[in-house]
Amino acid sequence: MQHLDPELISLLALDDTVGDRSDRDHLRTCSQCADEYQACRRAVNAAKADPNPQLESPGPHVWQAIHRELGLSPELAEDPLRANSGPAPVRSLPSKQTSAGRPPSRKRPARNLPAWLAAAAAVVLLAAIGVSWIVNRNVATLAQADLQPLEQYAATGTARVVETNGIRELEIRLSANEARGYQEVWLIKPDLSGLVSLGVLDSDRGRFPIPQGLDLSQFPIVDVSDEPLDGNPAHSSVSIVRGSLGT
Structure with missing residues (x-):
C-alpha cells in the first residue's frame, strides 16, 4: 500500500474538499495515514476554536529541517521568523512615474486569509513536522x-x-x-x-x-x-x- 504524502494529509485536514475519492478511501483503510490526518485535524479544530491563538514561535531547528527537506538555496538558510522579528527597514517611496514617464502598473491587493485559517495552516505545518519527526525518530x-x-x-x-x-x-x-x-x-x-x-x-x-x-x-x-x-x-x-x- 502506498501512503499519502504528508503535505496532502495536511491539506485534507484544512479542507476536506481537497484531493479525490481515492485519497479519502485511503484514509479509511490505512491506519497510519488516518492517525496523521486526525492529529492535523485536532490542530485545525483547536485553531478554529480560538480566532486569535497565541502560537509559540518554533525554534530555528524547525526552519533548518524545512530548508533541508525542500532543498532550498543557501540564500534562504536564515530562519524567516528570526529575520523578520526586528523593525521593518525604512525605504523611500517609489516615484509615481517611471523613467519612461509612464505610471507604474497597479498591483492587485493581497487577499487576507481568515485569522483562524492562517493560524490553522501554521499549526498544521508544525503538527505535520512534529508527527514526521516522531515517526522518523524510530526509522x-x-x-x-x-x-x-x-x-x-x-x-x-x-x-x-x-x-x-x-x-x-x-x-x-x-x-x-x-x-x-x-x-x-x-x-x-x-x-x-x-x-x-x-x-x-x-x-x-x-x-x-x-x-x-x-x-x-x-x-x-x-x-x-x-x-x-x-x-x-x-x-x-x-x-x-x-x-x-x-x-
Whole structure:
C-alpha cells in the first residue's frame, strides 16, 4: 500500500474538499495515514476554536529541517521568523512615474486569509513536522540501492529499506516516470528464479510494505517494471530501472 504524502494529509485536514475519492478511501483503510490526518485535524479544530491563538514561535531547528527537506538555496538558510522579528527597514517611496514617464502598473491587493485559517495552516505545518519527526525518530535504514536504467530508458533512482516500529517498507524514488503503461515494484532473486510484487508506483516516489518473513538476502534485487494494461499479473519482462540492495 502506498501512503499519502504528508503535505496532502495536511491539506485534507484544512479542507476536506481537497484531493479525490481515492485519497479519502485511503484514509479509511490505512491506519497510519488516518492517525496523521486526525492529529492535523485536532490542530485545525483547536485553531478554529480560538480566532486569535497565541502560537509559540518554533525554534530555528524547525526552519533548518524545512530548508533541508525542500532543498532550498543557501540564500534562504536564515530562519524567516528570526529575520523578520526586528523593525521593518525604512525605504523611500517609489516615484509615481517611471523613467519612461509612464505610471507604474497597479498591483492587485493581497487577499487576507481568515485569522483562524492562517493560524490553522501554521499549526498544521508544525503538527505535520512534529508527527514526521516522531515517526522518523524510530526509522532505521536496513539496506539501500542505486537504481540504474535498462535498455531504452533513462530514469535513475534510489531504493531504501526502512523499518519503523518493526514494520519494514521499501522506499522508491525515481528521477522520472517513463512507463508506457504503469510502473510496478518487484523484489527479485539474483538468478531471477523468483520474484515478489510489492505494488504499483503511480508517481516518481512511493513506499511499499515488505511482506513479513520475506528474506531480503534471498530477494535483494529491486526492479521497477513497465507493465502494459493487459490484466496479466506476471512481470512484463520489461524493466525501467534495477538495482541490488546492500547495507
